[in-house]
Amino acid sequence: MTTEPRVLGPAEWDDWYGNLELAFGGVPEAPEERALWRELAEFDRFIGVWDGERPVGTAGAFSFRLSVPGGAIVPTAGVTMVSVAATHRRRGILTSMMRRQLDDVRAWGEPLAVLTASEPVIYGRFGYGVGTYAARATIDTTRVRLTVPEGTDDVVLRQADPVKAVGACEAVYARLVPRRPGMLARQPGWEAVPLLDPAGERGGASPMQCVLAERDGEVVGFARYAIKPEWSFAGANGSVSVKDMGALDPVAEAALWRFLCSIDLTTSVRIHSRPADDAWQHLVSDIRRCEPTLRDSLHVRLVDVGAALSLRAYQAPVDVVLEVADAFCPWNEGRWRLRGGPDGATCVRTEDAADLALSVRELGAAYLGGVSLTSLAAAGRVRELRPGALFATSVAFGWAVAPWLPHGF
Template identity: 60%
Template sequence: MTTEVRAMRFDEWDAWFDTVARSFGADPAEEEERRSWRSVLEAERALTAVDGTEIVGTATNYSFHLTVPGGASVPAAALSAVGVAPTHRRRGVLTAMMRRQLDDVRAAGEPLSILRASEPAIYGRFGYGVASRSLGATVDTTRVSIAAPPGTDDVRLRLADPEKSLTDCEALYARQVPGRPGMLRRVSAAWEGLQTWIRPSERGGSSPLQCVLAERGGELVGYARYTVRPRWEDDGPHGSVGLRDLEASDPAATAALWRYLAGIDLTESIAVHERPVDDPLQHLVSDPRRCRFRFIDQLHLRPVEVGSALAARRYRAPLDVVLDVEDAFCPWNTGRWRLSADERGAVCERTDAPAELALSVRELGAAYLGGVTLAELAEAGLVREERAGALAAASVAFAGTRAPWAAYGF
């Protein structure tokens, strides 16, 4: 094995991107895609695996802040662009890059690492647990109606240019971020700009991006960005609406936006991707069976520094528990930690006290945002109770009040 993992050099950017594109089956010649990646790249955080002069592996981190239970915004390294050349699979390249990037994350003082997995089976062995899931749906709008809670008819809707309305929409999005675990604070104007960009490979005959604003008393209370894909057959139109994103600050605005999407002329369905698993849509529709709801994994999370990660969030109930954590890939986390916490704050420190719960860092990552309970992980045999009552108390304390969810990928 002669592969070396090191920081990407500035003059390697084009070759680095070509390797990423090939790893994901994309077209390296697509200039629009290349420019979008370049606009958000933090070059100093990009890694390159080289065999001689050939780039055979890529990875990078983005410097985000992640909302955790309690509303705090915690530094989190968002791992992306992980790829290995097909000529170098199963030769330790991925493991070497994961080792380097986690060491770098620790040195940067970021207590959390997150990722969106192209292949979920890969990352558990590196200590990542599935901390959030997302909801998808295909809503048959010819047979499903949307309920209208009080105030829905008071919401004014108007079409707007997606780019010209971006600043106002981003301000509303920023107000939503502290209210849900898993939400990511945009860290640059480049990330904001990407919210109105659609990859060429995703267009597939759809319209350009459209935007509808929801207003009340002249104030923006919600927005939805979407595309329309027309389709005609002998019996008439069968178009579909593709929802890109939707944010709203109250139930009436939420319902008004969903009702609008369901009523767009010449369409018969809404294709929904990446919504929170507790999205109000599930309760607004008249017939959930006609919506084909489905759930998939979303954020994968691992504590890089267990003590600071657990101390950064708040807990739903008072808790005093000794955790015996196993972390083979980041052994500095292995051992017993005493977590003393409540809804106001937490302290997590090393201890010699007897263990009360035993689990790996992967399960700790899965439960960290409050969407997966320690009790259900214990039912799967992944958390072991060493003191009677410790599991129930910790499971309640770790649980969140809203499902964790990240509004966009990286």
Template identity: 60%
Template sequence: MTTELRVLSPTEWDVWYGGLERAFGDGDKGSEHRELVRSLTHYDRSLGAYDGGECVGTAGSFPFRVTVPGGSLVPSAGVTMVSVAATHRRRGILTSLMRRQLDDVRERGEPLAMLLASEPAIYGRFGYGIASRRLRTDVDTSRVRLNGPAEDGDSIRLRQVAPAEGMAACEAVYAGTVPSRPGMIDRLPGWDRLQIFDRDPSAPLQCVLAERDGEPAGYALFRNRASWNAAGPDGTVELRELNALDPSSYAALWRFLFGIDLTSTIACDNRPADDPLFHLVSDPRRCALRVWDGLFLRPVDVGAALAARTYRVPVDAVLEVEDSFCPWNEGRWRLSGDPKGAVCERTADPADMVLSVRELGALYLGGTSLRELEGAGRVRTLSPAVVETASLAFGSDVAPWVPHDF
């Protein structure tokens, strides 16, 4: 049995998306959600594998720009909607999709590809490394106090609005935070609607804005899920997203969430690894912190990717890169960089370290240290002094983070 791989046609979208829903076990989310996803689909970046008229594999990407250390926005393929039908596993369909997709990304001149993995074990063999981490937390607000900065008098005003009404203000705040943290994605048109799409009428999405002198300075998107036990109210605030432009606005939003009546827990699925929240709470042990993988990243063009970011300290190192899946990346690269910029070019000079493209992806945003990977045996050091400097150079003062799925 053979399968045909081809670029998605608009007339095939329903069959294609239906195959994706079956593979993920998703129920029908309704026509409004389907039309929103359809409107965000980039057909020329979407692939389908077909067995006759049946769609048995899917893969797509978005033409994102992602913040890298130094603050630049770098073109990156946001890989998404990857699936293989349960009836067609172990036939090389996923490998074929990944092969075609990375070839296409290279032709478009995008130096990076990135994804959020439903199953982390899948993507290492295609060169994707874990470049950021996310924190999950359940804050026991009945036992934990918030010790934030003093309220800023009358200069910060909290205002609850309908999510659609607050959408423009939320997006303005989000855009203001994008340059400040590696891993942040410059949202494409229409993505604001996806962030406020409400699939749960039992606990509708709510929005609170923090405003300073009449201008948006922060926002929180959340649900208030009611619950009662024998002792009384025991509701949960389910936080979808919280961003702020300054510490006072940030603390004011958390103070609001802590004070919502009839609740005793704030549940968050995705906070940055260096979230200031955990320096504001009285008892971090009662926040039930769990670390998860976040963004998976792979350089598609090693030279262009390493030259696109800056480095914390001056570095001059030769990296021998292994990349059997994208062999154009294999070989030795001399990286010369500092806080102002970088150059990365082919070289015949002896290597200072040997690593695979997966480890290079893990290093890229500064959320994983070279020493970590060396300790795990994932990097082979040939020049210890150079590697020590490179470990400092690749780091980031701010932990990389992607605040939403894609």
């Protein structure tokens, strides 16, 4: 066999996807989920490695548009469905696919690549850094109370069919995208992803439900959720699982959280993936009773350092020379002068002396504003070469809201 990847043909999808399922444990996905991913797949951006007629390596890259600090929407490769057959490990297949993929992304003119990792240990060696985190929690609604802002009672909540309400929900979502880095500007077809609700994966919970928040007849927020009824000798002990939500203002958001935390016959609200700085943490009376945890979410890779750093804004003025190491994509290596601020930036090659030294992995981690360069420096991953450069640059790279990926891909 050869480890050289080639582009996937539509007729090869079923075998290719079957190998992906096998690599992730062999449990077939629900037919509707598998069909949706096939519909969304861009076959000229999906590759594989074959041993004879059998696919033994898979990888794809959706053409995404990602929000970055400052509100710009940047073309981005969404790396997905990466697998190597258990029988063909340690033969260089993954490295060959990553090599081909990043070369392709560069040729497509997309300055960023992002992924969610089944095993985070894998992708650092290819230049990816953890750029966003997702918050999980379980709110004990028998002990926790919410304090909501004035005007919450003016928000009208209306139950809606999730499919019929998708247009209203997407309109809210689209307005939220430029406000928070890390969000995906959903393109046609992707509105179906948050609606995926295979019956076999509900674990005893209800089908997805939806509630809309309205003010003066306008939809200003939504929540998609499921309820799992449970009973004990003492009575009802059900739980609410929050699938997806969004709101255009604090009052609408508070109204949705109050609703979710007060549904009859339930005693907890389970939050699976929300921003690290999400507002509910400041509405609850006892954060300890919510057991919040963080988990890595979006891994970010700068494919074109100059273009990527020029496309985001910076929360404070910055003028710094970065010495960048990138062994896997050597076209990024060398010194780059970054000048910018809240209104935009430029980043070009320079021969000037470097102020900071770091690898492209650290730039990926800090790119969306959720990981500080000072924290990376404390771990020995960023070196300050000019006194004062680290603090000033770290402040500039930060952002007022935490970056967040709203759903997987």
